[in-house]
Amino acid sequence: MSTSTATREMPDIYHKAGSLSSERRWALWTAYISLIFAAIIFLAPPVYMFITSLKTSAEVANLTGSPWLVREPTLENYAAILGNPTFLVFFWNSVKITVCVVLITMVISTLAAFALARMRFWGSQALATGVFLTYLIPETLLFIPLYQIVGGLGLLNSSWGLVVVYPTLTVPFCTWIMIGYFASIPKELDEAALIDGASWSQMLLKIFIPVAMPGIIAATIFAFTVSWAAFVYPTAFVTTPDEMPLTIGVVSQLVRADTFAWGQIMAGALLAALPPVIVYAFLMDYYIAGLTAGATKG
Amino acid sequence: MAEVSVRKVVKAYEGNVQAVKGIDLEIADHEFVVLVGPSGCGKSTTLRMIAGLEEITSGEIAIGGTVVNDIPPRDRDIAMVFQNYALYPHMSVYENMAFGLTLRKFAKEEIAKRVNNAARILDIEALLQRKPKALSGGQRQRVAMGRAIVRDPKVFLFDEPLSNLDAKLRVQMRTEIKKVHQRVRTTTVYVTHDQVEAMTLADRVVVMNHGIIEQVGPPQELYHSPKTRFVAGFIGSPAMNFFPAQVENGSGALRVILPNGVALPVPTDRTARYQAMAGREVIFGIRPEHLTEPKNLDRDNIAVFEVTPEVIEPMGMETLVHFWMQGAEICARIDPTTPAEPGRPMQLAADLNHMHLIDVQSGRVL
Ligand SMILES: Nc1ncnc2c1ncn2[C@@H]1O[C@H](COP(=O)(O)OP(=O)(O)OP(=O)(O)O)[C@@H](O)[C@H]1O
Numbered sequence: 001m002s003t004s005t006a007t008r009e010m011p012d013i014y015h016k017a018g019s020l021s022s023e024r025r026w027a028l029w030t031a032y033i034s035l036i037f038a039a040i041i042f043l044a045p046p047v048y049m050f051i052t053s054l055k056t057s058a059e060v061a062n063l064t065g066s067p068w069l070v071r072e073p074t075l076e077n078y079a080a081i082l083g084n085p086t087f088l089v090f091f092w093n094s095v096k097i098t099v100c101v102v103l104i105t106m107v108i109s110t111l112a113a114f115a116l117a118r119m120r121f122w123g124s125q126a127l128a129t130g131v132f133l134t135y136l137i138p139e140t141l142l143f144i145p146l147y148q149i150v151g152g153l154g155l156l157n158s159s160w161g162l163v164v165v166y167p168t169l170t171v172p173f174c175t176w177i178m179i180g181y182f183a184s185i186p187k188e189l190d191e192a193a194l195i196d197g198a199s200w201s202q203m204l205l206k207i208f209i210p211v212a213m214p215g216i217i218a219a220t221i222f223a224f225t226v227s228w229a230a231f232v233y234p235t236a237f238v239t240t241p242d243e244m245p246l247t248i249g250v251v252s253q254l255v256r257a258d259t260f261a262w263g264q265i266m267a268g269a270l271l272a273a274l275p276p277v278i279v280y281a282f283l284m285d286y287y288i289a290g291l292t293a294g295a296t297k298g
Numbered sequence: 299m300a301e302v303s304v305r306k307v308v309k310a311y312e313g314n315v316q317a318v319k320g321i322d323l324e325i326a327d328h329e330f331v332v333l334v335g336p337s338g339c340g341k342s343t344t345l346r347m348i349a350g351l352e353e354i355t356s357g358e359i360a361i362g363g364t365v366v367n368d369i370p371p372r373d374r375d376i377a378m379v380f381q382n383y384a385l386y387p388h389m390s391v392y393e394n395m396a397f398g399l400t401l402r403k404f405a406k407e408e409i410a411k412r413v414n415n416a417a418r419i420l421d422i423e424a425l426l427q428r429k430p431k432a433l434s435g436g437q438r439q440r441v442a443m444g445r446a447i448v449r450d451p452k453v454f455l456f457d458e459p460l461s462n463l464d465a466k467l468r469v470q471m472r473t474e475i476k477k478v479h480q481r482v483r484t485t486t487v488y489v490t491h492d493q494v495e496a497m498t499l500a501d502r503v504v505v506m507n508h509g510i511i512e513q514v515g516p517p518q519e520l521y522h523s524p525k526t527r528f529v530a531g532f533i534g535s536p537a538m539n540f541f542p543a544q545v546e547n548g549s550g551a552l553r554v555i556l557p558n559g560v561a562l563p564v565p566t567d568r569t570a571r572y573q574a575m576a577g578r579e580v581i582f583g584i585r586p587e588h589l590t591e592p593k594n595l596d597r598d599n600i601a602v603f604e605v606t607p608e609v610i611e612p613m614g615m616e617t618l619v620h621f622w623m624q625g626a627e628i629c630a631r632i633d634p635t636t637p638a639e640p641g642r643p644m645q646l647a648a649d650l651n652h653m654h655l656i657d658v659q660s661g662r663v664l
């Protein structure tokens with residue numbers, strides 16, 4: 001508490017601060033260089049996609065000149081893709097599936113994570129570990145048995161089948177990351193609410209969930225991403241174009257016979273990538289770590 | 299407001315760890331009871347069982363005459379202040395204090411009245427619209443207390459509410475808590491491991507050790523007549539001095555022989571009490587303030603001896619003298635005006651009217 005007055009009387013500390021700042025500068029430089037390097041690697045494909053999406057098919061096919069330059073930029077690919085009813089069906093399917101999956105996942109895994117993090121019951125530890133191990137099983141191993149199950153439910157070739165299947169990926173992981181976050185919230189907070197007169201559900205809704213929001217949002221982002229970008233399961237379970245989500249729709253349906261409409265595929269893929277970007281940007285505002293600040297001694 | 303009864307309460311955690319080993323405690327209406335004891339002795343566990351946050355393995359707890367064993371915390375009509383305050387971080391101070399009342403469906407005006415009243419008592423009126431993160435430790439502490447006060451519950455429970463504050467603020471808030479209690483007179487159970495806090499706040503102090511209650515009594519009683527060696531050593535700062543000793547029945551008078559051969563005559567009013575111990579090993583205990591300069595004591599029942607101080611600690615109001623005797627570090631309390639120097643022998647006297655003899659086997663004070 002009184003350290004600020006102490007520093008004033010100790011020139012030594014200034015001296016130290018000087019050497020610290022040069023160390024800091026060095027750290028900043030390495031950080032910037034590696035970040036720029038990483039940004040180039042990760043951003044090159046989408047940038048190239050964007051460039052291609054602005055080209056006519058003729059220009060794409062033209063091999064002279066740098067492929068990174070657009071000579072006659074055009075929005076015709078976007079117009080074509082947005083005017084394509086199949087694309088809109090894919091988009092709608094993706095939205096429908098993702099919203100359902102995120103809702104189902106968050107309800108199940110928030111409750112599960114709360115139970116596993118808070119209520120000590122017989123086998124809760126083993127269960128928590130088990131939840132995580134489930135996540136480690138690769139989907140490529142699971143899709144054959146899941147095919148049987150989805151088939152048994154009569155949901156093959158239906159986007160609802162995907163709504164049933166995706167939570168097997170999202171629930172374990174979301175539960176697992178939320179267990180970690182929930183455990184970091186002081187349990188006195190829920191105890192105080194219970195003593196104040198809250199029932200378990202009131203405590204959960206009015207105290208715990210608002211406080212746990214950063215963790216819940218992190219899990220939501222994950223569930224959203226997994227569900228929006230899923231590729232293996234829809235490839236395996238859906239063959240009717242009407243039921244396809246964007247990921248497989250764009251690649252399987254926009255290719256007519258042997259002609260790859262590269263411009264349109266890229267425009268479609270970019271449009272498909274837009275919702276996650278928007279969702280991230282929107283949720284990041286709320287995803288402020290340290291929302292519990294002030295709850296305890298601090 | 300209500301009385302609290304704890305009857306034969308046992309708490310066993312998994313793996314058969316008994317944190318609380320069958321305690322009995324009757325707390326009267328309006329009483330301020332402090333549970334004190336070393337870390338891990340089961341104070342918090344006891345408090346949390348009263349709150350209903352921890353299940354009772356066996357036994358019975360009653361609040362206001364109703365057995366609450368199977369009643370959830372929210373229906374026990376209690377309020378608790380936690381060591382880490384546990385303020386709701388997403389709510390303003392006002393909302394924090396109003397939360398319990400809102401859940402209990404109080405009218406808006408009544409809530410406002412109570413919150414403002416509590417805020418006035420605790421001097422936090424200016425902070426009502428702030429979020430907890432914009433408060434200092436002491437202010438958070440007050441809000442946590444405010445949250446308890448507005449509810450006007452049957453019982454207040456405090457679990458080390460001051461241990462996160464710095465020393466000065468702790469003393470200040472201690473007085474504050476006492477003031478609040480004198481004002482609202484709610485039955486209070488207060489847990490601390492700080493014996494000064496216990497002594498200053500309590501109507502009655504409960505000293506716990508290893509899951510049992512060692513002694514219950516008003517602060518002065520615990521200080522002057524501890525029943526066990528543990529209580530004798532725990533209450534009081536600096537702690538009581540202990541020496542191994544032997545009781546001897548020599549030439550008609552009972553004497554206590556210290557390991558260095560010094561023989562202390564037992565005051566006559568105590569001979570009957572100690573007679574049975576003649577010839578037995580005991581522990582001789584005496585508080586630092588009863589080990590002082592001879593001039594400060596009555597001539598009766600004192601034993602004067604010479605010591606060589608090792609360390610002198612001037613405290614302002616008094617001076618502590620530490621010396622070694624037969625491998626035990628002993629502390630004496632002298633006048634700040636008395637000259638004392640490390641290494642220079644000086645005379646001290648033990649006031650035998652205030653000595654304690656402790657049975658080696660049972661640890662009971664005789
Ligand atoms: N959940 C638990 N599982 C197993 N043992 C526990 C649990 N909680 C507490 N204990 C044990 O019970 C004993 C009493 O704990 P308690 O928290 O009541 O101590 P305390 O007197 O409050 O100590 P402190 O002053 O350190 O807070 C300790 O030995 C502790 O290790």
Ligand SMILES: [Mg+2]
Pocket residue numbers: 341342343
């Ligand atoms: Mg404790």
